[in-house]
Every structure is written in structure tokens, then in C-alpha cells.
Amino acid sequence: MAEYLELISLDVWHIAASIANLLILTLILKKFLFKPVQNVLASRQNQVDELYDAAERTKASAEEDKKLYAAKLAGAAEEAEQIVRSASQRADRQSDEILADAHRRAAETMKRAEEDIEQAKKKAMDDLKNEISDISVQIAEGVVGRELNGDDHRQLIDSFIEKL
Amino acid sequence: MDNINITGAKILYTIPVLGGIRITETQVNSWIVIALLFVLCLVLTHGMKVRGTSKRQVVAEWIVEQVTKLVRENMGESFLPYAPFICAILGLSATSSLTALVGAYPPTADLNTIAGWSILVFSLITFYKIKTNGFLGYLKSYTEPIKIFTPFNVLSEIGTPISMTFRHFGNIVSGVVISALVYAGLASVSTLLLGWLPGLLGKIPLLQVGLPAVLSIYFDVFTSLMQAFIFAMLTMLYIGNAVKTD
Numbered sequence: 001m002a003e004y005l006e007l008i009s010l011d012v013w014h015i016a017a018s019i020a021n022l023l024i025l026t027l028i029l030k031k032f033l034f035k036p037v038q039n040v041l042a043s044r045q046n047q048v049d050e051l052y053d054a055a056e057r058t059k060a061s062a063e064e065d066k067k068l069y070a071a072k073l074a075g076a077a078e079e080a081e082q083i084v085r086s087a088s089q090r091a092d093r094q095s096d097e098i099l100a101d102a103h104r105r106a107a108e109t110m111k112r113a114e115e116d117i118e119q120a121k122k123k124a125m126d127d128l129k130n131e132i133s134d135i136s137v138q139i140a141e142g143v144v145g146r147e148l149n150g151d152d153h154r155q156l157i158d159s160f161i162e163k164l
Numbered sequence: 165m166d167n168i169n170i171t172g173a174k175i176l177y178t179i180p181v182l183g184g185i186r187i188t189e190t191q192v193n194s195w196i197v198i199a200l201l202f203v204l205c206l207v208l209t210h211g212m213k214v215r216g217t218s219k220r221q222v223v224a225e226w227i228v229e230q231v232t233k234l235v236r237e238n239m240g241e242s243f244l245p246y247a248p249f250i251c252a253i254l255g256l257s258a259t260s261s262l263t264a265l266v267g268a269y270p271p272t273a274d275l276n277t278i279a280g281w282s283i284l285v286f287s288l289i290t291f292y293k294i295k296t297n298g299f300l301g302y303l304k305s306y307t308e309p310i311k312i313f314t315p316f317n318v319l320s321e322i323g324t325p326i327s328m329t330f331r332h333f334g335n336i337v338s339g340v341v342i343s344a345l346v347y348a349g350l351a352s353v354s355t356l357l358l359g360w361l362p363g364l365l366g367k368i369p370l371l372q373v374g375l376p377a378v379l380s381i382y383f384d385v386f387t388s389l390m391q392a393f394i395f396a397m398l399t400m401l402y403i404g405n406a407v408k409t410d
Contacts, residue, residue: 004174004175007171008172009172009276011186013185014274015279015283017191018277018280022256022280023284025198033205033224034228037224037228043214047214
């Protein structure tokens with residue numbers, strides 16, 4: 001017949017063994033369950049954090065790029081406006097110059113033409129004057145019947161014509 | 165019903181030193197339980213990965229997270245290193261009690277086992293009380309609210325581990341006792357009703373089939389898990405309260 005303990009009995013060694021067992025199991029669980037699992041959880045947390053960081057960084061750089069491109073676009077629009085403005089200014093200036101040149105030439109041509117006309121008129125006048133005085137002298141010679149002193153008379157007639 | 169004999173653990177061997185250290189079923193079964201839990205840890209945590217977790221790893225993570233959560237809620241953030249200790253109480257208590265399912269002697273039905281745990285918990289409670297209030301403050305706390313309360317305070321302090329011990333022990337032992345009684349009773353009734361059957365048929369205790377299994381679900385499974393949880397909860401609450409200054 002095997003020996004049994006009493007149902008309710010206390011034994012210092014058994015109590016000590018029980019305490020030791022609990023502590024040993026605590027150590028086992030700590031080393032072989034909690035440590036490895038906590039390590040995995042921690043590294044997973046790290047990975048998640050890294051992913052979030054990377055996402056944040058990417059987002060930030062994308063924002064920066066966007067800002068940069070927006071600025072560039074605005075700059076390009078301004079530049080284009082600048083180019084158009086300067087081109088049109090240049091065109092205006094050139095057309096002004098051309099117009100001024102044309103005006104000047106036209107005025108010159110007019111002036112020369114007027115001078116020519118004036119000269120021709122004057123020449124015609126002189127010719128006419130001479131003609132008239134010659135004719136007058138001839139007429140007068142015919143009327144008077146004798147030769148007049150050509151020079152004297154011409155002077156006389158000229159002064160007469162001047163008074164006309 | 166004359167052969168019912170409710171005893172403690174069977175003594176397997178006596179080491180002949182220091183007046184005889186008896187190795188009982190309690191010791192052996194405790195070691196088996198610890199070895200089982202050790203192997204379980206190794207299996208669950210084997211080949212853990214940060215991504216693409218296996219079912220085993222999910223279980224391991226679930227256990228750790230649940231126990232950690234429990235400790236955080238009941239003891240506070242500073243007691244998180246106690247999570248393995250609480251987990252050990254839960255695991256050792258539940259698994260020890262559950263060994264009754266396979267017909268082994270549950271180490272938790274041995275008063276010494278629970279007494280050891282309670283003494284350890286009581287030491288921790290006292291340690292944290294002294295650490296928080298100082299030794300004089302600890303002594304002074306017994307005289308509050310008035311000096312006349314001192315004996316009652318001492319009683320209630322000593323009562324803590326004793327009540328923890330007997331609550332757990334009583335629940336498990338009552339299961340063992342009731343199971344033994346029901347088993348023996350059913351055997352007698354079986355012999356009484358079916359004993360007239362010829363030959364071996366009359367000797368088979370047919371009535372033992374069924375009812376003990378239902379009882380076992382309550383006493384062995386439900387009570388085991390419940391008592392493990394209660395003991396762990398009380399441990400957390402007592403130690404957690406020990407550091408509260410009022």
C-alpha cells in the first residue's frame with residue numbers, strides 16, 4: 001500500500017518547492033515567451049514607425065516639389081508676359097521709327113518737289129519776263145518804227161513789269 | 165461505498181536527508197506541468213517573424229498581450245515587469261488543475277502548492293507596502309484609523325494569504341472530493357441495479373459513463389480556469405494596492 005499525505009497537511013519543503021516552481025516558471029515564461037514575443041512586437045512597431053516616417057518624408061518632399069513647380073509655373077507665366085511685353089514694345093518702337101522715317105522722307109520729298117516747282121516757276125517767270133520784254137520791245141519797235149535802245153528800254157520795261 | 169479514501173498526494177520517494185524530504189505526486193506533476201509549459205513556450209515562439217505570422221505566433225502574441233493588458237489595467241504601467249509572474253500564476257494554476265482531466269493528481273489539490281504561492285504573494289505585498297510607506301509607516305498603518313483596530317488589521321493582513329490559499333485549495337479539492345464521491349456512488353448504484361446481469365456484464369459500472377464527464381467539465385475545467393484567474397486577479401490587486409499611498 002502506497003503512502004499518502006494527509007488531505008490537509010503542511011510541509012516546509014513542499015512549500016519551498018512550490019515557491020521555487022512558481023519562480024522557475026516565471027523565469028521560463030519571461031525568457032522563452034515574453035522576451036521573444038516582445039522583441040517581435042517591438043521590431044514590428046519599429047517597422048511600422050519607419051514606414052510612417054518614410055511616408056511622411058515622401059509626402060513632405062512631394063509637397064515641396066509641388067510648391068517648387070507652382071513657383072516655376074508662375075515664373076514661366078511672368079517670363080512669357082515679359083517676353084511678349086518687350087516684343088511688343090520693340091515692335092512699337094520699330095513701327096514708330098519706321099513711321100517717323102517715312103514721315104521725314106515724305107516731308108523731304110515734298111520739300112524738294114516744292115523747291116523744284118518753285119525753281120521751275122521762277123525760271124518760267126523769268127523766261128516769260130524776258131519773252132514779254134522782248135515781245136514788247138519788238139512791238140514797240142514796230143509801233144515806233146525805229147530801233148530803240150534795247151538795253152534802256154528793257155530796263156524800263158522790266159521795272160514796269162516789276163510793278164505789275 | 166466502503167473503499168472511498170480521500171487523501172493528499174501519494175508519496176513516491178523519501179530523500180533521506182534533513183529528516184526526510186518526501187517527493188510526492190505533487191512535485192512530480194508540477195515538474196511535468198512546468199516542462200509542458202516550457203515546451204509550449206518553445207513551440208509557440210519557434211520561428212517567429214515580424215511579418216507573415218503563423219497561427220502559433222498569433223497565439224503567443226495573444227497570450228503576451230492579454231496578460232500585459234491585464235497587468236497594466238490592474239497594477240499600472242510600472243508593474244509591467246510582473247507580467248511573466250502573473251502569466252506563470254495563471255499558467256501553473258490552470259494547467260496544474262487541468263491535469264485532473266487526464267486522471268493525474270492535480271498539484272493544486274495539495275495545500276502546500278497554494279500555500280507556497282500565497283506566501284510568495286504575501287511577501288511581495290509586504291515588500292511593496294514597506295517600500296512605499298517606509299518601515300515605520302508600514303507599522304503605523306496597522307494602527308489606523310485608531311489604535312484599537314491594530315489586532316483586526318493584523319488579522320486581516322494575515323488573513324489575506326490564508327484566504328487566498330484556502331479559496332483556491334478548497335475549490336480544487338472540493339472538485340476532487342465530489343468527483344471521487346460521485347464516482348464511487350455511481351459504482352455502487354451500478355452494482356445494485358445491474359449486478360444481476362450474468363458474468364462480466366454485471367461488473368461493468370455502466371452508470372459511471374456520462375455524469376462524471378459533465379461534472380468534470382464544471383469541476384475540472386471551469387473551476388480550474390476560474391480559480392487560476394481569481395488567484396491572479398487577487399495577486400495583481402493586492403500588490404497594486406500595496407503601492408498606493410493614502
